[in-house]
Amino acid sequence: MTSSSLEETLTRVHHEEWARVVATLARRFGDLDVAEEAAAEAFAAAVERWPTDGIPPHPGGWLTTTATRRAIDRLRRESRRDAKHQAAQMLYADSPPERTGPVEDDRLRLVFTCAHPALAMEARAALTLRLIGGLTVPEIAAAFLVQERAMAQRITRAKAKIRAAHIPYRVPSSADISERLSGVLAVVYLVFNEGYLASGGQDALRVDLSDEAIRLGRLLHEVLPEEGEVAGLLALMLLTDARRAARVSASGELVTLEEQDRAAWDRALIAEGHALVRERLAAVAAGGGRPGRYQLLAAISAVHTNAPSARDTDWSQVVVNYDQLVAVDPSPVVRLNRAVAVAELDGPSVGLAEVERLADVLDSYHAFHVARAELLRRVGRSAEAHTAYGRAIALSGNPAEVAHLTRRQGQLTRG
Structure with missing residues (x-):
């Protein structure tokens, strides 16, 4: 295997397995710091050993086993490990996992922990990107235009609050998952929007953030396939990101939707987004309830991306969708877009x-x-x-x- 193909494999495995490894360790050891650091050590070991030993048949299993051993070694070295274990049992007394929600997936547990409403929105986004996305602290700090030290402190304080507030490491029950899920989706959409149109700095687009948000959206859709708003948010991000190549001119100027070269749009992403929108429309028509905010925004985006040119846009359908959206979310920003x-x-x-x-x-x-x-x-x-x-x-x-x-x-x- 060439060095370039090995690097590509390591990058792919990191994207696919980081959240799973961290989430598995967080459930087992009840400590986010232990889980994060052990996972990082396991990936570092992979970078060191795989070039000579070869890629293992099951990279995720290898990483989880290695990370678990590193976590155990660390806890053995801790002089206060007994106290830490007792605190962990108070916070995360769910091993073996107790079925509390409609889906049991360690990654989903970790997502809901990172995006808990007790945390400030900035902390939720940073913690989600670190523990679920696997971004480094410098990468997150650069994305949100803050000093690396300040971002590290933000993440540390968020973890401390999770411990101090006894925030449970679990998926909410079926009765309240919709309420809690809205906060999770808000975090993912915040990350996407910061990549889609950066609020500051020298870069107009932050592709790494947009890509990460879409990856988080895919993860949520994988573990919650029946949740309409999850599918709606994923469709919205795909249809928006499909226009990425046409959004900034060669001179560095933003190009409006009306003026974009539609031949440059990513047709594969548009097809995937449209399929999700059609799936949700069919579910609603079959009695699946009223569509939520993200489903309606995705439907609006589908109208735009379905038009071969700006003049062919079905504005009457766009307004109808905005009328429904105002009924769900009568915020001033929604009313502005409707206007x-x-x-x-x-x-x-x-x-x-x-x-x-x-x-x-x-x-x-x-x-x-x-x-x-x-x-x-x-x-x-x-x-x-x-x-x-x-x-x-x-x-x-x-x-x-x-x-x-x-x-x-x-x-x-x-x-």
């Missing part, structure tokens, strides 16, 4: 009137000023549009978006 769709269906003046009603609650939201600037431009109120572009530029931290908005504003000036 933009209404502008395409009923004209910019109608859409602008709806956007203006959101001024008080969305004044600090850059996308509000982007939408308002574009609609003011279309109705001929150029001076007001120029000011709105300026406000949007001031609020945006994404370099590609700033470049796009600056060009649009400059066109008004020249005009």
Whole structure:
């Protein structure tokens, strides 16, 4: 095996097995630090030994066995291991696992632990990326534009809170899984959005974060295949990520959906996303309940990615889906996006009137000023549009978006 193929195999195995190894050790030893460090040592051993010994027939089993031995060795060396074991039993008294939820999977247990509502959203995202995604602390720190030391402290504090608050390492019961699952999906979508349109830094897109969020979405769909919102979020991320290659121009400027080269879209991802959307539509039609937020957002994205050109977009269907979404999630941001769709269906003046009603609650939201600037431009109120572009530029931290908005504003000036 060549060095390049070995490296590819190690990378693939890391992606496929990291969460499983960490989750298995977390259940067995009841300590997230022990699980994480032992898993890291096992992968380091693989990097050292596999080039000479060869890839084992079952890489995941080899890694789990090696990590378990490393964890046992560490606990034997700990002078306070008895106290630690007692604390672990208080927190994670579930070995052998007690069936508490609709699905028993060690990875799912770990996902729900990392995304527990007792933790701040930033801590949930960081812990999920570290323990489920296997990203290093420097990688997570760079992704969220914080110092490496600060990110390490954030992750350490999150683990400490899990111990101190006696947060159980288990899947919620069937009765409350939907409520808890929404928090898990919010964490994954937060990670995806930070990759899809970075909020700061020099990179317009952070592909590693988008890819990681999609991988987490696939994991959730694998262990919770009947959960409609899980399928909806995965479909939404796939259909959005399918447009990645067309989103930034060669000069580094954001390209709007209307102006994107649709030939550059990833048709395999679109086909996969559409299949998930059709599957959910069929389930709803068969009496599967009202679709949730992510399913409706995926349906909207499916309409956009199904149109061969921007002018062929079925805006009436988009508005219908937004009407349903407003009933599920009447947030100002959803209403803003609906207003933009209404502008395409009923004209910019109608859409602008709806956007203006959101001024008080969305004044600090850059996308509000982007939408308002574009609609003011279309109705001929150029001076007001120029000011709105300026406000949007001031609020945006994404370099590609700033470049796009600056060009649009400059066109008004020249005009």
